[in-house]
Amino acid sequence: MVPIRITVFEYERGLKYVKGRFKQLLGPGQYWLWAFGNTTICKVDMRSQYLSIPGQAVLTADGVGLKISLMAVYAISDPAIAINQVSDYRQGLYMTVQNSLRQIIGTVAMDDLIGNTQVDQQLLAAAASEAALLGVQLTAISIKDLMLPGELKKLYAQIVQARQEGLAQLERARGETAALRSLANGARLINRNPALLKLRILQAIEQSTGNTFHLDLSTDEQEDSSEET
Incomplete structure (x- = not known):
């Protein structure tokens, strides 16, 4: 042989x-x-692998129905368990992550779920121990997509638009306030030193072409005179 x-x-x-x-x-x-x-x-194969979990229908703590899709990253940690004691460790991992999703989302209100960066870590912590029983180590779980019901989606879109418009108005108001503050500071300087106004006029004349200006540059000790440019 x-x-x-x-x-x-x-x-x-x-x-x-x-x-x-x-x-x-x-x-x-x-x-x-x-x-x-x-x-x-x-x-x-002991390398990291990816498990995609398409839209799962779940209820939040305040009764809002959502569809959430996930991505899980895992690797086989104990081949003897994963192969000898589980008929399909990948399917078992799918169900483990699916159940953890329902448990975690069921304790979170809708308003707290939007923009909550801690949900991924909560899902990982909830599913990791059960995954270990399958001979698998979960390294990451992330929410790929969160789908809202039609009417609720429109409502949140309006909220986001209103928030953006409010931020834009606030930025415009800040700009106007800064401009007014600058004008007020300039007025105080000119009030304390009137000669600054004449210097500013001369700067404007220098930057302008094709126009005629008549300036009165007289002082208390000199006679009135005029200059044409």
């Missing part, structure tokens, strides 16, 4: 079975098996 070489890569683990019975977990490396022997090696 010719032996067969089995390579378990760095990102894999091997489950060794002899006559159908699990014997040991194999790390990365090369292993030789007889072609018609009683030993089998099943390789398991």
Whole structure:
């Protein structure tokens, strides 16, 4: 009989079975098996994987119906459990995350849910322990999409629009206040030093072309005179 070489890569683990019975977990490396022997090696990918959970109908604490879709990131932590004790660990993880979603959202009011960055962490904490029983380690859960009922969606859109309009009006009011404050400061300077006004007029003349100005630059000690530009 010719032996067969089995390579378990760095990102894999091997489950060794002899006559159908699990014997040991194999790390990365090369292993030789007889072609018609009683030993089998099943390789398991240990890299991070992604599980997409489409829109789930849930109720918030105040009775608002939503549809929420999730993305979960996980990796097999114990291949012997995930393969030998669970018929479909991926399906089991799907149901675990789904149940955790209903439990967490059911304790949060609608207004608190919008923009709440802590919900993802709460979902992860709620599902992690049950996922470990499947031989799986959950590393992240995130809400991909939150879909509101039609009428409620319109209402929140109006609230967001009103908030944006209010912020724009506030910014305009701040700009107008700053402009008035600048004018008031300028008026006080001119009142204390009238010569500043004449200097400002000269600056305006210098920046202007094609116009004629008549200026009275007389002082109390000089006779009135005029200048044309």
